[in-house]
Amino acid sequence: MPVGIIVQKRRINHPWQEWTWEPVGVLPWAEEGVRWRLLTEEPDRIRYHAATMTVHLYRSDTEAYVANLDTGAPAIYVGISEGDPAAGEWEFEPSFVSLSPYEAQDRTDSAEELIERLEVPPAMLEWLEAFVAKHHEEEAFVKRRRDRIDVEQVEDGKGDPRIRQTSDVYRAPTGRGRR
Template structure:
């Protein structure tokens, strides 16, 4: 089920994944995202190029969706040295030939970071095409509103009346429980 949010925009993005021989004895193949195709049609693991043991696949097409609530993240990403898209790949246990499925394409570095916290998915960062930078920049110019910084003010509450750290009031003591230990004068001689 797909929801339509007001002022959101989407563009289909194809994800190109390269399969190459693994460099260790533990991994027969290495899989990594090498490119994105803006406006790509639907595809499922279509071979784009093959040279020896290296194969580039159009692994899938997902919408890159922009939301008004995430414009701060898009601004942050476009201001970096190398603006990027974040592609989330999940393990595909139903396929023996292709161990990954494309789960998400996002321009939000915050959302990409959220997925990095999981060890069940792989997050790949790929350079954002120039046309996509312009499209996202246009979206930001139409929808982003800078939030003014508001410093919080302390409430009119007296904090010096509270006697923190004096211990349990039921036990009588002559001083603070967090005092330093007294030195024994006889031990020092």
């Protein structure tokens, strides 16, 4: 599904920074090819349709989508990363969009992106629920059993069997060769 990423530039009261950038919304079924279209402009806040990105759903990730739906407040995760104004880019560029909380968590491990959890629009929510209903299959939990190894077994003096030893492998090193 093509999704428009809405990014807001907001004035803040900070001694070293005048503005902050943040993703604030999405537009389902947005027009392709849009780049930094002005949506609203107020004295302390400017909103842009920064880009149109595609949300992909995968049958292998339905467990993550179910976890998202089970929260009671399903979310879409949007990320922006620093752009290169010298190369003609904006200060921040949309870099990520997903309905999978697991994928969003993986991307938060680095500090390269600012990721926001936003409310899923009703049209996208219906689309996600239909996909999960069609493709999700519950997997039965199988508890792993421990190996039956005697952990109390005493092996005094035994080292790595792959290395030939003529004496105890646990002995302290001698001072031979030192002066």
